[in-house]
Amino acid sequence: MVIGTESVNVRVDEPVERSSALNRPLTRRGFVTKGMAVVGLGTVLPAAFVRSAFAESLPSGVTSKRRVLVVVQLGGGNDGLNTVIPYSEGKYYDARPRLAVSAESVLPLNDQVGLHPSMVSMKGLFDQGKLAVIQGVGYPNPNRSHFRSMEIWHTASMTENAPTGWLGRLLDATHHEQKALWKAANIGAEIPQSLATRKTFVPSLASVQSYGLRETGARRTTDWVRLYAAQAAMGGALALLSKTGTDAYESTLQLTGKTAAYKPMATYPGNALGTALKTSAQLISSNLGTGVCYVTTGGFDTHVGQPGAQTGLLKAVSDAVAAFQDDLAAQGMEKDVMTLIWTEFGRRVKENGSSGTDHGTAGPVFVVGGGINGGLFGETPSVRNLDDNGDLKFSTDFRSVYSTLLSRWFQTNPKDVLPENYPEIPLWG
Amino acid sequence: MARLVTSRQRIQHLLRRAGFGYQASELEEYALLGFEGAVERLLNPEKVNDSATDAVLASILEPMAGNPDDRDVDRVQREALYRAWYVRISISKRPLLERMTYFWHDHFATSQAKVQKATYMQQQNETLRRHALGSFRELLLAMAQDPAMLMYLDNRLNVRGKPNENYARELMELHTLGVGTGYKETDIKEAARALTGWRIENHKAVFKTSMFDSGEKTILGSKDNFNHEKLVDLLAGDRRTAAHLADKLVRYFVRPDGEAALTRRATDEYMKTGGSMRDVMRTILLSEAMYSDGAYRAIIKSPTELVCGTQRALEIATDGRAEKNFASPMGQVLYEPPNPAGWSGDGDWVNATTVLARSNYAQQTTVRNSKSAADVAVLLRRYGATTSAAAVVDFTLDLLVGGDTDATTRTVLIEHIGGANHFNFEQAARDGSLQGMMYLALSMPLYQVA
Numbered sequence: 001m002v003i004g005t006e007s008v009n010v011r012v013d014e015p016v017e018r019s020s021a022l023n024r025p026l027t028r029r030g031f032v033t034k035g036m037a038v039v040g041l042g043t044v045l046p047a048a049f050v051r052s053a054f055a056e057s058l059p060s061g062v063t064s065k066r067r068v069l070v071v072v073q074l075g076g077g078n079d080g081l082n083t084v085i086p087y088s089e090g091k092y093y094d095a096r097p098r099l100a101v102s103a104e105s106v107l108p109l110n111d112q113v114g115l116h117p118s119m120v121s122m123k124g125l126f127d128q129g130k131l132a133v134i135q136g137v138g139y140p141n142p143n144r145s146h147f148r149s150m151e152i153w154h155t156a157s158m159t160e161n162a163p164t165g166w167l168g169r170l171l172d173a174t175h176h177e178q179k180a181l182w183k184a185a186n187i188g189a190e191i192p193q194s195l196a197t198r199k200t201f202v203p204s205l206a207s208v209q210s211y212g213l214r215e216t217g218a219r220r221t222t223d224w225v226r227l228y229a230a231q232a233a234m235g236g237a238l239a240l241l242s243k244t245g246t247d248a249y250e251s252t253l254q255l256t257g258k259t260a261a262y263k264p265m266a267t268y269p270g271n272a273l274g275t276a277l278k279t280s281a282q283l284i285s286s287n288l289g290t291g292v293c294y295v296t297t298g299g300f301d302t303h304v305g306q307p308g309a310q311t312g313l314l315k316a317v318s319d320a321v322a323a324f325q326d327d328l329a330a331q332g333m334e335k336d337v338m339t340l341i342w343t344e345f346g347r348r349v350k351e352n353g354s355s356g357t358d359h360g361t362a363g364p365v366f367v368v369g370g371g372i373n374g375g376l377f378g379e380t381p382s383v384r385n386l387d388d389n390g391d392l393k394f395s396t397d398f399r400s401v402y403s404t405l406l407s408r409w410f411q412t413n414p415k416d417v418l419p420e421n422y423p424e425i426p427l428w429g
Numbered sequence: 430m431a432r433l434v435t436s437r438q439r440i441q442h443l444l445r446r447a448g449f450g451y452q453a454s455e456l457e458e459y460a461l462l463g464f465e466g467a468v469e470r471l472l473n474p475e476k477v478n479d480s481a482t483d484a485v486l487a488s489i490l491e492p493m494a495g496n497p498d499d500r501d502v503d504r505v506q507r508e509a510l511y512r513a514w515y516v517r518i519s520i521s522k523r524p525l526l527e528r529m530t531y532f533w534h535d536h537f538a539t540s541q542a543k544v545q546k547a548t549y550m551q552q553q554n555e556t557l558r559r560h561a562l563g564s565f566r567e568l569l570l571a572m573a574q575d576p577a578m579l580m581y582l583d584n585r586l587n588v589r590g591k592p593n594e595n596y597a598r599e600l601m602e603l604h605t606l607g608v609g610t611g612y613k614e615t616d617i618k619e620a621a622r623a624l625t626g627w628r629i630e631n632h633k634a635v636f637k638t639s640m641f642d643s644g645e646k647t648i649l650g651s652k653d654n655f656n657h658e659k660l661v662d663l664l665a666g667d668r669r670t671a672a673h674l675a676d677k678l679v680r681y682f683v684r685p686d687g688e689a690a691l692t693r694r695a696t697d698e699y700m701k702t703g704g705s706m707r708d709v710m711r712t713i714l715l716s717e718a719m720y721s722d723g724a725y726r727a728i729i730k731s732p733t734e735l736v737c738g739t740q741r742a743l744e745i746a747t748d749g750r751a752e753k754n755f756a757s758p759m760g761q762v763l764y765e766p767p768n769p770a771g772w773s774g775d776g777d778w779v780n781a782t783t784v785l786a787r788s789n790y791a792q793q794t795t796v797r798n799s800k801s802a803a804d805v806a807v808l809l810r811r812y813g814a815t816t817s818a819a820a821v822v823d824f825t826l827d828l829l830v831g832g833d834t835d836a837t838t839r840t841v842l843i844e845h846i847g848g849a850n851h852f853n854f855e856q857a858a859r860d861g862s863l864q865g866m867m868y869l870a871l872s873m874p875l876y877q878v879a
Contacts, residue, residue, distance in 0.1 A: 146768070147768070147770060186780075189758070189760055189782060189783070190760060190767075190777070190780070191780045201781075202780075202781075203780075203781040203782075204780040204781050204782045204783075205781065205782050206758075206782065211781075211782065211785070212785060213785055213788055213789065214788075214789045214792045214793075216792055216865070216868060217865075219845070219862075219865065220845075220865045220868060220869065223841050223842075223844075223845050223865075223869050224788065224869060224872055224873075226837070226841050227837075227838055227841055227869060227872070227873040227874075228873070228874065230835055230837035230838055230841070231835070231838065231873060231874040231875055232874075233835075234726075234835070234874075234875075236726070236727060237726065237727055237728070237729050237776075237877075237878050238726065238874045238875065238878060240729075240776060240779055241729065241779055241784060241874035241877050241878070242874045244779050244780065244781060244784045245784045245785070245788070245874065247781065248781035248782075248784055248785050249785070251781060252785075303583070353591060354586070
């Protein structure tokens with residue numbers, strides 16, 4: 001793997017692994033200390049980049065310095081075919097007598113495909129050139145298990161139980177300051193596998209307000225810090241707990257006085273996703289050096305009663321993402337932030353017997369940003385040319401999306417994160 | 430540093446793993462039995478009188494007799510469901526029985542978030558408990574016709590000619606053989622046919638012959654006109670199932686990175702006894718591996734273990750109403766596993782928010798004059814741990830972590846309540862430093878591990 005061969009060793013600082021696997025031991029197998037990353041063809045990255053993760057030089061047309069990626073994960077497998085709808089394709093209507101969305105009601109992106117009628121807000125972003133719709137995204141030999149397919153997307157690896165996530169590897173590859181505790185933030189209760197790192201601390205928080213130790217007075221807090229410091233030396237599970245606790249506490253101190261100035265300048269919907277994206281905007285505006293924010297929203301596993309459920313879900317996503325984009329623009333941060341929206345798989349072309357759809361394969365990915373080329377990318381998946389299981393064939397590998405964001409947005413070498421080369425998607429230039 | 434030397438130390442470790450910690454008086458009861466006697470008491474819950482627990486639960490569970498189709502009844506039942514189990518775990522005198530019930534809830538993960546019927550979840554919980562230390566084959570069969578399971582993995586929709594593979598897949602992948610053990614997609618498809626015919630009517634699981642696919646099926650190389658019972662026999666008797674369960678139990682009770690030799694012995698015991706979980710558990714609980722240095726303090730307590738174990742140790746008289754809100758910010762609510770694979774546990778319990786949430790829980794449960802919090806001074810008086818700062822701290826550390834801490838930890842706690850020279854029990858109880866000491870002990874990493 002590239003991370004190993006590229007490493008010019010400097011020193012080991014004994015990090016605690018933050019593996020997120022099922023009962024997996026906290027081994028140090030395969031751990032490699034990152035020194036100065038060496039880019040392909042012998043080029044050495046400028047020192048400025050290596051010090052500051054999210055970087056200095058910029059793609060053409062982008063003028064700001066800050067680089068942030070906000071990831072929105074739609075958990076459960078969103079039905080892509082009823083999200084970016086091939087409304088001019090008769091076979092689509094044949095396959096879905098009960099679930100098909102009528103051609104009159106879709107929000108057309110061109111004369112063949114259109115967005116689900118509940119996605120008015122995102123259609124607005126499309127019309128402003130701020131939304132890229134990448135069609136037919138998937139990977140070879142698609143897996144229809146939620147767990148396994150999510151794992152593949154999170155780790156960008158076809159190997160089971162890969163120890164780190166793709167964003168985790170990005171963070172580790174640029175990790176040099178022990179006190180940089182806000183390089184990334186997960187808005188939610190559980191760190192997604194995408195953010196599994198070997199050495200970088202990633203805070204997870206439900207909201208800025210709720211994040212922190214309850215006030216117990218100076219004496220208790222001082223002694224709490226002493227106990228956590230003392231027990232870090234005990235190794236194993238105790239070291240993981242101690243270091244996480246200490247970093248978490250210090251990360252709350254770094255927030256002090258920085259987050260209060262933020263005032264949302266758009267009306268976010270009252271749903272959980274809207275609240276999480278507002279928190280992301282708050283963190284980004286607080287200048288903590290945050291390069292990645294991660295948000296997960298669920299409910300897309302629509303085996304039963306899909307029409308009502310998906311309408312509500314897509315409206316929630318669409319409204320929240322558009323409000324977030326409006327807020328960023330009003331705060332003067334629109335050129336600093338990209339948003340990536342993905343799901344672990346699309347669903348079967350044929351509807352099932354209970355007004356729902358079962359697990360399928362390829363689906364659309366959305367990228368939203370102020371400085372991108374908006375529009376439609378990739379091939380529209382054909383509902384006539386299906387795989388052996390009657391599912392859509394993918395045309396764009398999801399790792400192409402990652403690779404494009406890594407090289408063009410973060411200006412980093414995708415090889416730090418992905419084992420192979422993937423063609424870029426022309427979202428910039 | 431062999432840490433678990435004395436019989437008492439081994440029993441403390443045993444009760445942290447095979448139970449949910451211990452009250453100080455409870456520990457002494459087990460200690461009187463000796464190590465092997467303590468193991469046998471845990472393994473034979475039916476010989477322990479637990480009528481006090483039953484009496485408390487009877488009143489909480491009273492609404493379960495009502496008709497769940499009545500919305501008001503349903504609302505009360507939903508609350509009773511959670512309360513009853515949190516209380517039971519906190520006070521039961523049959524800790525291994527509760528531990529195993531909890532293990533099976535994780536193994537046969539079923540969520541109220543999807544089932545949305547408290548009576549079904551309660552019934553499943555009682556079924557899990559009834560078979561918790563019995564025959565795995567009986568447990569598996571009971572789960573195949575359990576209303577909550579039929580709802581959760583959609584098997585009630587699995588009908589002849591229109592099979593639904595959801596349950597068949599998880600049955601092999603999660604409940605029995607284990608992922609990647611050589612079964613094929615065709616085995617899943619054929620097993621789904623064998624599992625057809627089950628519906629829920631009048632809140633009961635019923636078998637409908639007309640919806641059952643009675644044709645011949647080939648599953649794992651065997652040809653038969655399999656039904657659910659024959660399939661259960663096939664799967665429960667397969668050595669891969671034994672090995673899968675043994676490995677999971679060893680990771681769960683002994684060490685999260687597994688222990689191959691013990692797993693082999695537990696697998697053999699399963700095969701020898703026809704899947705007697707009591708015998709498999711005896712093999713594990715009496716093994717040397719369980720008390721080895723590699724197993725010591727290697728397991729991160731789940732939020733349920735932490736909250737219910739704290740209530741037990743600090744003798745908090747809980748009514749079961751607060752636990753869900755205590756445990757949820759730490760990442761776990763009973764009856765709501767995140768997916769059919771259950772909670773991933775271990776290192777996944779640990780992130781910035783969940784670790785701070787554990788300390789915040791410690792604060793909430795040591796606050797004075799709260800119904801759901803501990804009365805620290807009363808507890809210490811009850812056991813006579815009042816004479817010096819060292820006496821208070823040593824009692825607390827022995828109760829919570831079995832003693833054996835570094836010098837700094839002990840010193841910090843002793844100094845917190847006035848140290849050798851300025852300690853006065855009544856004053857420490859009044860000025861909050863006693864509660865502060867307990868807050869610190871409950872917050873510290875050492876208390877988060879078992």
